[in-house]
Amino acid sequence: MKQKEIRIGMIGYQFMGKAHSHAYRDLPFFFNTKIKPVQKAIAGRNESAVKEAAEKMGWESYETDWRRLVERDDIDVIDIVTPNHTHAEIAIAAAEAGKHIITEKPLALTLEEAHQMYEAVQKNGVTHMICHNYRFAPAVQFTKKLIEAGRLGRIYHFRANYLQDFIMDPQFPLVWRLKKEVSGTGALGDIGAHSIDLARFLVGEFKEVVSIMETFIKERPMGEMSSGLQAKSNNSTLGEVTVDDAALFLAKFENGALGTFEATRFAGGNRNKNKFEINGEKGSVRWDMENMNNLEVYFANDEPGLQGFRLINCTEEIHPYAGAYWPSGHIIGYEHTFIHLVHEFLNGIANNYQPEPNFKDGLKNQQVLKAVEESAELKQWVNIAEQ
Numbered sequence: 001m002k003q004k005e006i007r008i009g010m011i012g013y014q015f016m017g018k019a020h021s022h023a024y025r026d027l028p029f030f031f032n033t034k035i036k037p038v039q040k041a042i043a044g045r046n047e048s049a050v051k052e053a054a055e056k057m058g059w060e061s062y063e064t065d066w067r068r069l070v071e072r073d074d075i076d077v078i079d080i081v082t083p084n085h086t087h088a089e090i091a092i093a094a095a096e097a098g099k100h101i102i103t104e105k106p107l108a109l110t111l112e113e114a115h116q117m118y119e120a121v122q123k124n125g126v127t128h129m130i131c132h133n134y135r136f137a138p139a140v141q142f143t144k145k146l147i148e149a150g151r152l153g154r155i156y157h158f159r160a161n162y163l164q165d166f167i168m169d170p171q172f173p174l175v176w177r178l179k180k181e182v183s184g185t186g187a188l189g190d191i192g193a194h195s196i197d198l199a200r201f202l203v204g205e206f207k208e209v210v211s212i213m214e215t216f217i218k219e220r221p222m223g224e225m226s227s228g229l230q231a232k233s234n235n236s237t238l239g240e241v242t243v244d245d246a247a248l249f250l251a252k253f254e255n256g257a258l259g260t261f262e263a264t265r266f267a268g269g270n271r272n273k274n275k276f277e278i279n280g281e282k283g284s285v286r287w288d289m290e291n292m293n294n295l296e297v298y299f300a301n302d303e304p305g306l307q308g309f310r311l312i313n314c315t316e317e318i319h320p321y322a323g324a325y326w327p328s329g330h331i332i333g334y335e336h337t338f339i340h341l342v343h344e345f346l347n348g349i350a351n352n353y354q355p356e357p358n359f360k361d362g363l364k365n366q367q368v369l370k371a372v373e374e375s376a377e378l379k380q381w382v383n384i385a386e387q
Contacts, residue, residue, distance in 0.1 A: 137337050142295060370387050
C-alpha cells in the first residue's frame with residue numbers, strides 16, 4: 001500500500017515528548033496505515049537541549065520559537081507537549097494556520113481557554129485530538145466492548161483511584177506542576193483528568209459532583225523538572241504551592257450511575273496506580289494501569305461455586321490492538337498506548353473523520369475539573385451543565 005507522508009512538528013521535548021516521538025517512530029512498524037508520520041521538526045526554547053533531543057529522538061530539524069514551527073509550510077501537524085498554560089495560544093495559532101493538532105492533557109489552563117480552543121479547531125476544520133492515552137490500553141478498549149455489548153448490564157458504580165507519590169518529599173522542588181498559573185490544578189488536572197476521561201469513555205457524561213481538595217505541603221524550594229517526573233532544586237529559597245496535592249470527589253452520572261474518584265500525589269508506595277472498577281447489574285470489571293495487560297472480569301450468571309473475578313490477559317488477537325504485536329501472553333507496555341492513540345489520530349486525518357478523544361472531550365473534561373474545584377470551594381454539589 002502506497003503511503004502518503006504527513007509531516008509532524010512537535011513543541012516540547014521532555015517526558016511526553018519522548019513518549020510521542022517513540023509513537024511516531026514505531027507506528028509504521030506495527031500498523032499498516034494510509035499515512036506515514038515524518039518527524040519533521042521539534043521546537044524548544046533551549047537550543048542546546050532541543051538540538052540534543054532532536055538528534056536522540058529522530059527529528060529532522062529543530063526550532064527555538066514555536067511560532068516559527070507553526071508558520072512552516074513543511075509542517076502538517078502540530079503536536080503540543082508543553083506545560084498547560086501554553087496549550088491555548090499554540091493550538092489556536094496552529095488551527096488558524098490550518099494545521100492538524102494533537103495536544104497533551106488537560107486541554108487548557110481554564111474552561112474559558114478550552115472553549116476558545118474548541119471553537120478554533122471547529123472554525124478552521126482541522127483534525128484534533130487530546131492525549132488521554134489510557135483509553136488505548138487493549139484491556140480498557142475491551143472493557144468498552146463488554147459494556148457496549150450489554151455484558152455488564154445497567155452500570156451502577158464507577159470508582160477510580162489515581163495514586164502517585166513522587167512529590168511526597170517536602171524538599172521536592174516547586175516545579176511548574178505545583179504552580180496554578182502554569183498548571184491550572186495539581187493532582188486533579190494532572191492525573192484526575194485521566195480518571196474523568198476513562199469514566200466518560202466507559203460510563204457516560206457527568207451530571208454533578210461534590211469534592212474536597214487539600215494541599216499538604218504549602219511551601220517548597222524553588223526548582224525545575226529535569227527528566228520524567230524527576231526534578232532538581234535551584235536554591236534554598238521557598239515558594240508557595242498554589243495547587244492541590246490531593247482531590248477526592250463523588251459524582252452522579254446522567255445515566256444514574258454513581259462515581260467515586262481519588263487523585264493524589266501523596267500515596268506512598270504508589271508510583272502510577274491508575275485503577276478503576278465498574279459494577280453493573282450483570283457483572284463487574286477491574287483494571288490497573290500498573291498491570292495494564294490484565295483485566296479482571298466477573299459475570300453474575302456464572303454457576304454457583306464458580307462465581308468470582310476471572311483474570312483476562314488481553315493479549316489475544318481478539319483484543320483491540322493486540323493483534324498488531326506479539327503472540328498471546330507476550331505483553332506490551334505504557335508506550336504502546338501512545339502508538340494506538342497516534343494510530344487513531346492519523347486514521348482520522350486519512351479518512352476524514354474526527355477521532356476521539358478530541359477537543360470536545362477535552363472541553364467536557366475541563367467542565368468537570370472546574371466543577372470539582374468549585375465544589376471544594378463552596379462545599380456543596382455543583383451541576384456540570386452550569387459550567
